[in-house]
Amino acid sequence: MEPLCIVSLRRAVVLVMTGKATVLETDGRLLHSEHVSVPLPVVLCLTRYVHVPVRRPVPPTRRTVLQRDNHRCAYCGGGADTVDHVNPRSRGGRHEWTNVVAACVRCNHRKADRLLHEIGWELAFVPRAPRWSVAFGTTSVRSEPLWSQYVVA
Template structure:
C-alpha cells in the first residue's frame, strides 16, 4: 500500500499514513490534497478523487517537540537506503558496529544496514577487528528526515522541492 505524507496546517511534516487513511481524512474535510499521483484515481459511487501523495491537515495539531527520531531496524535500513555499509550491495539486516556482546546497543550511531553475508562475516567483532571498514558513518536523522526517508526513494523524488530538500 502507498504511504501518504501528512503535513500539519503549517506545512511541517507530521507522519505518514496509508492511502486509505489519507482518502478518509480528505473526504471528512479534515485534510486537503497538496500533491497527488498524476494518473491514479480513487473511485466510488459518487466520488472520484486523485490518489493523495501529500495531504495537509486543515487544523493545526500541536505535537510535542522530539529532538531525535526513535530508533528502529526499519529506520536504519531506510536511513542507509537499504545499502550495506560494508560492501554497498542490497542490505536486508541491521548490524551493530560495536557488537551487543561488547556493550553496544540499539542506537542510531551503533547500527548500520548490512547484507546477510557481511553481517555473518563480521560476527561479534568491531569493523576494525574484522578488517571491514564502513563505507559511510552512521548518523542520527532528525524526526522529519526519518519520516521522509521512510517514504522511499521513488516517492521522495516526486515530492515538491521545498519539502524533499531535508532528506
C-alpha cells in the first residue's frame, strides 16, 4: 500500500459506497442518510490495484518553497512570505530548487539582484529539492494526525 492522493469527503464517500474503497481509519463520526450510516472516512484503501505512473518532481513554486523552508527566511531566520533567487535570474540564475529559498520581504528587498558575497551574507542551509510530494508534505500530516502512519514526510 502507498498513498496516492488526497480526495474530498464527497469523493471518499462515493468510493466507499460504490465498493471501490474500504475505510482504514475513521475519527468515530458517522454520516447518515435515510437508510444508511457510513463511518466518516479519513484513510481509504482501494479494493483493486491502480497503476501509478512515475511521479514527476515537485516544481519550486512559492507554496512549495515556503513549505520546504518551514516559512522561515533563509537569510535572517524570521517569518518568510516571499521567495528569493540566491543567484538572481537577472544574472543567469535558474528557477530551480537549489537556487530558490524562502525570504522575508525585508531581506528580499535588501538583497535585490545582488549576489550573497557582494553584500556579505550567507545562507543558513544549502537549498535542495524536497524528498516529499506536494500532496503528502509535512503540512498535510500536521493537519490530519491519523495520516502520519501512512505518509512518510
